[in-house]
Amino acid sequence: MNHLSIKHNIQLTRVMKIALIGYGKMGKAIEAIAVAKGHEIIIRVDVNSQHLLEKEHLEKADVAIEFSTPETAYDNILKCFDANVPVISGTTGWLDKLSEIKSICEQRKQAFLHTTNFSIGVNIFFEVNKRLAELMASQPQYNVWMEEIHHTQKKDAPSGTALTLAEQVMANVTRKTSWTNDYSNEPGTLPIISKRIDPAPGTHIINYTSDIDDITISHTAHSREGFAAGAVVAAEWIKGKTGVFTMREVLF
Ligand SMILES: NC(=O)C1=CN([C@@H]2O[C@H](COP(=O)(O)OP(=O)(O)OC[C@H]3O[C@@H](n4cnc5c(N)ncnc54)[C@H](OP(=O)(O)O)[C@@H]3O)[C@@H](O)[C@H]2O)C=CC1
């Protein structure tokens, strides 16, 4: 067993053939963990290898893991459906089309799992955020604002994770009815401040402030390992299933 095998407490039940759609920072981090777990990467798709998205290639995979770009995720996922391959996607910045792809998945009896954040820590943080927002629903003396910090190559702002956190806040703290990606003093608006500082893999902060005190919760990723490990666990989990899923079903 190598270092990664020991660290991820690997008990391999079945080896999978994986198609990696998007072979950038995340694709490579996923490859390292998947290979350490004994899985085989049979396809690596980047901007120069688009022909590998054709059915004749993709259908050889047991599962596809898609971390590409906001512009390409939708088409990539449709190609997985065409090839009858379950797809795990973490791409952010295209959430306006997410409900459409979920409907197509249901209609075509395919398998699709998307989350804005695959790390176990952030998925626990989502639950903490919801509970804190529930408690803050009846405490109007607290204002709430958020901050997210990522590396300078990130294409989308606010981050997908920040948008998930904001939706959770607004579902409970109903005095906030919309978010804005800047500093705002509008009472009904939830400010999300985006900072781009290398090499930050991903930090999310929720601040509740009142005249009397402040409450802050935060999650800081130390590397991409948590995102990548979560995506591989989701890929192992989805095999043989049909439907639309999130990381909540996998973890809790
Ligand atoms: N949900 C989660 O837990 C996480 C989500 N993310 C999200 O994942 C996405 C990718 O992040 P990251 O790996 O850092 O980004 P990178 O920019 O490092 O990688 C993106 C990859 O997509 C490739 N690509 C470009 N066009 C296509 C296409 N048409 N089909 C397939 N691949 C294509 C790029 O190819 P080339 O290099 O040739 O241009 C590159 O290999 C982002 O949206 C990010 O926000 C990131 C971390 C965690």
Ligand SMILES: O=C(O)C1=N[C@H](C(=O)O)C[C@H](O)C1
């Ligand atoms: O682009 C990134 O790097 C990340 N993207 C995801 C997001 O937009 O929330 C998840 C993580 O924060 C890293």
